Amino acid sequence: MSHDISSNQCPTKAGFVAVVGRPNAGKSTLLNWLVGEKLAMVSKKAQATRKRMNIIVMHDHAQIIFVDTPGIHEKERLLNQFMLSEAVKAIGDCDLVLFLSPAKDKLTHYKKFLELNTKKRPHIVVLTKIDEVSQEDLLTKIAEFQPYQDQFLALIPLSVTKGVGKDQLLDEIVKHLPCSPWLYDPELLTTTNIREIYREMIRESIFENLSDEIPYETDVIIEKIDEQPHLDRVQATIVAEKKSQKMIIVGRGGSTIKRIGRDARLKMEQFSGKKIYLELFVSVKSGWSKNKKMLSELGYNFL
Numbered sequence: 112m113s114h115d116i117s118s119n120q121c122p123t124k125a126g127f128v129a130v131v132g133r134p135n136a137g138k139s140t141l142l143n144w145l146v147g148e149k150l151a152m153v154s155k156k157a158q159a160t161r162k163r164m165n166i167i168v169m170h171d172h173a174q175i176i177f178v179d180t181p182g183i184h185e186k187e188r189l190l191n192q193f194m195l196s197e198a199v200k201a202i203g204d205c206d207l208v209l210f211l212s213p214a215k216d217k218l219t220h221y222k223k224f225l226e227l228n229t230k231k232r233p234h235i236v237v238l239t240k241i242d243e244v245s246q247e248d249l250l251t252k253i254a255e256f257q258p259y260q261d262q263f264l265a266l267i268p269l270s271v272t273k274g275v276g277k278d279q280l281l282d283e284i285v286k287h288l289p290c291s292p293w294l295y296d297p298e299l300l301t302t303t304n305i306r307e308i309y310r311e312m313i314r315e316s317i318f319e320n321l322s323d324e325i326p327y328e329t330d331v332i333i334e335k336i337d338e339q340p341h342l343d344r345v346q347a348t349i350v351a352e353k354k355s356q357k358m359i360i361v362g363r364g365g366s367t368i369k370r371i372g373r374d375a376r377l378k379m380e381q382f383s384g385k386k387i388y389l390e391l392f393v394s395v396k397s398g399w400s401k402n403k404k405m406l407s408e409l410g411y412n413f414l
C-alpha cells in the first residue's frame with residue numbers, strides 16, 4: 112500500500128501495457144478510441160490483428176504504451192501460431208496486462224489467459240461491449256469474476272459504442288505503472304511506421320470486401336511508397352494462396368480490386384491528410400501462411 116502511495120507521487124510514469132483477449136474481443140477498437148485516431152485495423156471478422164502494434168496514450172503525468180495483440184486462439188497453421196506467440200511475447204514483456212472479455216463471454220477465455228500468464232504479470236480485467244447486455248446481465252457477469260478477485264487488480268466495464276469507461280480505465284492503469292521518465296516523444300501516437308499502417312488499411316479493406324476464407328489466406332506487401340508533401344504514391348501487392356482466390360480478388364472486369372483499392376485509399380487519405388495514389392497488384396504465393404520463410408518475408412518473424 113505504502114509503495115502504491117509513493118509511486119503515485121512520482122513526477123512521471125511510463126510503461127508497457129499488453130492488451131490481450133480472444134479474437135474479436137474489441138482490443139483494436141479500444142486502442143483506437145483511447146488514442147483518438149484510427150491506427151489499428153478493426154473488423155467484424157475475428158483474427159484481424161496479426162502483429163503487435165504499439166499505441167501511445169498520454170494520461171495525467173503518465174505515458175502509457177499499449178501493445179495491441181492478435182486474439183488468443185489456437186490453430187495449427189503457422190501464421191496462427193505466430194499470432195499466438197505475439198500475444199504471449201507481449202504479456203511477457205509488459206508492466207501490466209489488460210485482459211479484455213466481451214460482457215457476453217463465458218469465463219473460459221479468462222481461465223485460459225490465467226494459464227498463459229505464467230510469469231503472473233499483474234492484470235486488469237476489462238469487460239467490453241457492455242452495450243450488448245442488460246444491466247442485470249452485467250452485474251451477473253461481474254459477480255462471476257468475483258472468485259478471481261485476488262488474481263486481478265481491478266475490473267472495469269466499458270463500451271466504446273456508448274463511450275463509457277475511458278477515464279476509469281486510464282486512471283486505473285496509471286495507478287499501476289512504474290515511476291519512469293517518458294520513453295517516447297509525448298507527441299508520438301505510435302511507433303509503427305506509415306508502411307505498416309497503410310498495409311493494415313489495405314488488409315482492413317480486404318476483410319470488408321471479401322468473405323469466407325479469403326481474408327484469412329491473404330496478406331499485403333507494400334512494395335514502394337513515394338512520399339511527397341501533398342501526395343503519397345503507394346504500390347502494394349495482395350498475396351493470395353490460390354489462383355482461384357486471385358480471380359475473386361480481382362473480380363469481374365477488375366470490379367472487386369477497384370473497390371478494395373478505393374476503400375483503402377479513402378482510409379489512407381483520411382489518416383495522412385494527403386492525396387493517395389494507390390496501385391494494387393495480386394500475386395499467388397501458394398502456402399505462404401504455412402511456410403516460415405514466406406511468413407518472415409511478410410514481416411512475421413518467430414524470434
Ligand SMILES: Nc1nc2c(ncn2[C@@H]2O[C@H](COP(=O)(O)OP(=O)(O)OP(=O)(O)O)[C@@H](O)[C@H]2O)c(=O)[nH]1
Nearest residue numbers: 134135136137138139140154158159160182271272
Ligand atoms: N457493440 C459493440 N461492438 C464493439 C465494441 N467494441 C468493439 N466492437 C466491435 O467488435 C468487433 C471486433 O473489434 P476489434 O477491435 O477488431 O476486435 P479485436 O479484439 O482487435 O479482434 P482481433 O484483432 O481479431 O483479435 C468490431 O466489429 C467492433 O466494431 C463495443 O464497445 N460495442
Ligand SMILES: [Mg+2]
Nearest residue numbers: 138139159160
Ligand atoms: Mg485487433
